[in-house]
Amino acid sequence: xxxxxxxxxCVVGVGRRTWHPEEVGDAGAPEPLAMWEExxxxxxxxxxAPGALGRLDAIELVYTQTWQYDDPVGRLAERLGADPAxxxxxxxxxxxxxxxxxxxxxxxxxxxxxxxxxxxxxxLATRRAYKKRGERYPYSFGxxxxxxxxxxxxxxxxxxxxxVFQAWLTFAVFDxxxxxxxxxxxxxxxxxxxxxxxxxxxxxAANPDAWFRVARPPAEIVTPxxxxxxxxxxxxxxxxxxxxxxMAAALLVATHxxxxxLGVPHDRRVYLRGWCHATDPVLVxxxxxxxRSPAMAAASAAALAAAGVGVDDVAHLDLYxxxxxxxxxxxxxxxxxxLDPRGLTVTGGLPYHGGPGSGYLVHSIAKLAxxxxxxxxxxxxxxxxxxxMTKHEFACYSTxxxxxxxxxxxxxxxxxxxxxxxxxxxxxxxxxxxxxxSVVHDRDxxxxxxxxxxxxxxxxxxxxxxxxxxWCEEAxxxxxxxxxxxxxxxxxxxxxxxxxxxxxxxxxxx
Numbered sequence: 001x002x003x004x005x006x007x008x009x010c011v012v013g014v015g016r017r018t019w020h021p022e023e024v025g026d027a028g029a030p031e032p033l034a035m036w037e038e039x040x041x042x043x044x045x046x047x048x049a050p051g052a053l054g055r056l057d058a059i060e061l062v063y064t065q066t067w068q069y070d071d072p073v074g075r076l077a078e079r080l081g082a083d084p085a086x087x088x089x090x091x092x093x094x095x096x097x098x099x100x101x102x103x104x105x106x107x108x109x110x111x112x113x114x115x116x117x118x119x120x121x122x123x124l125a126t127r128r129a130y131k132k133r134g135e136r137y138p139y140s141f142g143x144x145x146x147x148x149x150x151x152x153x154x155x156x157x158x159x160x161x162x163x164v165f166q167a168w169l170t171f172a173v174f175d176x177x178x179x180x181x182x183x184x185x186x187x188x189x190x191x192x193x194x195x196x197x198x199x200x201x202x203x204x205a206a207n208p209d210a211w212f213r214v215a216r217p218p219a220e221i222v223t224p225x226x227x228x229x230x231x232x233x234x235x236x237x238x239x240x241x242x243x244x245x246x247m248a249a250a251l252l253v254a255t256h257x258x259x260x261x262l263g264v265p266h267d268r269r270v271y272l273r274g275w276c277h278a279t280d281p282v283l284v285x286x287x288x289x290x291x292r293s294p295a296m297a298a299a300s301a302a303a304l305a306a307a308g309v310g311v312d313d314v315a316h317l318d319l320y321x322x323x324x325x326x327x328x329x330x331x332x333x334x335x336x337x338x339l340d341p342r343g344l345t346v347t348g349g350l351p352y353h354g355g356p357g358s359g360y361l362v363h364s365i366a367k368l369a370x371x372x373x374x375x376x377x378x379x380x381x382x383x384x385x386x387x388x389m390t391k392h393e394f395a396c397y398s399t400x401x402x403x404x405x406x407x408x409x410x411x412x413x414x415x416x417x418x419x420x421x422x423x424x425x426x427x428x429x430x431x432x433x434x435x436x437x438s439v440v441h442d443r444d445x446x447x448x449x450x451x452x453x454x455x456x457x458x459x460x461x462x463x464x465x466x467x468x469x470x471w472c473e474e475a476x477x478x479x480x481x482x483x484x485x486x487x488x489x490x491x492x493x494x495x496x497x498x499x500x501x502x503x504x505x506x507x508x509x510x
Contacts, residue, residue, distance in 0.1 A: 004401045006257035009105040010269040011397070013049070013252035014366035015042025018209045018245070018354070021125065028126030029246035031139050032064045033072070035121035037079045039250035043117070047252050049262040057113035058086035060100040062120035062359045063150060065092075066127050068143040075141050076119075086113060090358070091150040093386030094320055095277060095393035096120075097361030102275050102395070104253050106406050114258040120359025121248035128244050152387065153282050158426045161492075161499035162451060162463035168240050169438055169451060170284050170388040171323035172232040177290035177436035177453075178328055180481025187477075190234040193324045194218030196338040197239055197351070200321065204348025209363070211245045211354035229445035232438045233476050234324075241322040241350035249362040251369075256401065267376065267399065270369040274306025275395035276407040278416060282390050285424045285453045285461040290436045293389060295416055296333035300383070300394040302407045307396035309379050311335060314396070316371050316380035317342055318364045321349035326385045346371050346380075360384075365397070372399050422461040427489040428502055432456045432464065434483045439472045447472035452504055454487065462487065464504035471506060 017039055019029035029035065044050045059073050059082065069075055073087040086107075090096050097120060104116045123137075130137045155165065164170060179189040198218045204210035221238045224230040228238045254262065259269055278295035281287055304310060311334045319330045321344065331338050338344070347353040347367045350360055361384045368380045376399045384393040432454035442448045450466040464487050466472060474480075484507040492501045 004256050005403070006255060007109050007111060008256040008271060008401055008404055009108040009253055010256060010259060010271045010401070011251050011365065011369050012254045012259050012262070012264045012269055013043035013047030014250065014369045015039035015046060016209055016247070016249035016363055016366045017042070018211060018247040028129055028137070029123040031137070032066050032121040032123055033069065033075055033079070033140060035123065035248035036061065036076050036119045036250070039121070039248045040080060040117055040119055043250040043252040047262065047264050047268060049264060052115060052252065052262055053080045053082055053117070056082040056084045056115055056117055058084050058088070058104060058116035060088045060104060060116060060118045061090065062096050062100065062362060063090045063092050063357070064122055065357045066123045067139045068147055069141050070143045091152060092358045093152065093391055094322060094358065094360065095384035095386045095391045096358040097365060098275065098382060098384050098393045098395050099277060101251065101253060101272065101365065102277065105272050105404065108255045109404065109406065114255045116253045117250060118253060118362060119248070119250040120356065120362040122356035122359060123246045124244040124357065125246045156283055158424060158463060159283060161494055161501050162465060164284055164451065164463060166232070167322065167388065168235055169232040169440060171325045172235050172438035173284060173436045173451065173453060174290055174389055175234065175323070175325035175328060176438055177481060178292070178325065180436070180479055181291035186234070186479065190222050191218065192338065193234060193239060194222035196324065196327060197221050199343055200345050200349040201352050203343065203345055204352035207348050207353060209247070210348040210352055211242060211247070212352045224445055230441040232440055239324060239351060241355040243355050243357060245354035245356050247354060247356050247363065249359065249366045251362060251365060267373065270372050270397050270399055271401040272404060273379070273396040273398050273402050274303045274404070274407070275393070276302035276306065276412060277391070277393045277409055278412050279391050280389060281421050282387065283424055284388050285463060286421045287389070288419065288421050290453065292332055293329040293392060294419065295392045296329055298412050298416055299392045300333050302412055303394035303396055306405060306407055307379065308402060309396065313379055314381045315342065315375060315378035316346055316368060317344055318346045318368055318382045319344045320383045320385040321345060321351065322355060322385060325389070329389070330383055368397060372397060420459065422459055425456070425460060425462050427500060428454070428456045428462045428487045429489060430487065431507060432462070432485055432487050432504070434480050434485060435461065437475065437480060439475055447476070450475055452485065454485065454504070462502055464502035466504050468505065
């Protein structure tokens with residue numbers, strides 16, 4: 001047997017729990033602090049080392065949107081009887097859980113720490129229920145003053161003016177761009193989304209930790225009904241991530257040497273084998289090719305190379321599934337069919353398992369760890385997506401250890417940043433070509449307005465709105481990617497006062 005580097009990081013314990021509404025009643029789930037403690041203790045018990053929590057070198061917590069604590073990491077450390085030198089509370093984003101594991105692995109390889117806890121918790125469903133009843137949940141240890149939400153980048157005024165900030169809208173824009181590039185008819189493409197997501201509902205139905213344990217056929221997922229209204233074309237409610245859930249998860253991560261000292265059985269250890277993080281442009285319209293993600297392709301290739309495997313060697317996948325486009329882009333980057341027989345999720349995915357704030361990847365890794373333990377020697381992969389198809393993360397795990405070298409993410413990113421990207425302008429008057437679009441629906445499910453990303457000149461783009469409902473309805477029946485429109489800037493009421501927006505109408509001369 002090949003000797004294992006004693007600094008090699010591995011997940012030695014996992015804990016996770018979902019507080020379903022029918023189980024907790026009107027009282028709801030406990031607050032995040034109590035949830036963190038419960039899953040941390042569960043992770044230590046899972047490792048067979050309940051005393052390990054008192055010896056933690058690091059606690060890494062995913063930002064919780066449920067409540068602002070005065071000192072979240074410190075409060076948890078006190079509850080666990082721990083005094084870690086490293087105490088970190090993260091920002092937001094769908095890559096966060098794996099990024100915390102990445103940073104922990106680097107520090108372990110450097111000899112800076114040996115045992116760490118990574119945890120996440122959200123009680124957003126409970127918070128929503130209390131607010132709906134006009135009641136206040138009795139959270140503890142509130143911050144003395146309200147802190148600003150930790151946005152990674154300030155909102156862009158042009159995007160804010162055109163209401164380019166809802167994820168269900170921006171990810172739909174990317175999916176429609178991909179459909180246009182493939183030349184697939186709108187109805188056929190939407191049916192394909194249903195076929196891709198239906199197997200995920202089956203995984204969720206069999207997962208006691210999933211929020212929605214209901215298997216649905218493809219047509220039920222994508223056909224608009226009163227219960228399943230269209231949100232942003234082509235996405236219905238049954239096809240998008242659900243964030244208002246009550247769930248928590250934790251990972252106990254140790255070096256191989258510390259795992260030995262704790263007496264963790266070898267068959268409980270799941271080794272990080274490779275990872276990589278990369279980013280695409282921040283603004284939606286800055287994506288040169290709106291039908292794919294160069295950063296996904298680069299990050300997934302680097303993660304697989306670090307793990308010393310190819311995608312065909314990966315037995316288990318959990319690809320980030322906030323929206324269908326994140327799955328489509330990941331499959332394209334990996335060279336997979338959306339109907340790959342291995343399946344695209346081990347949890348059920350964000351629309352069915354649930355996507356608790358920025359914490360989904362902690363659940364994803366925890367579930368994958370159990371899957372890999374049941375299939376010794378196999379390789380699993382998780383992915384994460386953050387912001388509006390901007391941040392991308394891939395990581396490989398196995399019960400079989402291997403040499404682990406941190407990726408040269410700076411070099412990967414430098415190559416991506418060297419590519420040309422469109423310049424986004426605030427206003428445009430005249431002809432333009434639709435590069436991508438989506439149609440926004442109201443609460444009753446009727447088409448309300450359309451968001452367009454328009455090419456106005458070589459290497460120049462802008463956003464525009466169409467408010468003609470007939471055009472919006474037509475845009476859901478036929479392809480309008482590539483169509484010509486005429487834009488004119490107008491002053492309109494925006495989220496914070498008057499703003500300038502581009503209104504678009506069909507070009508009558510074409």
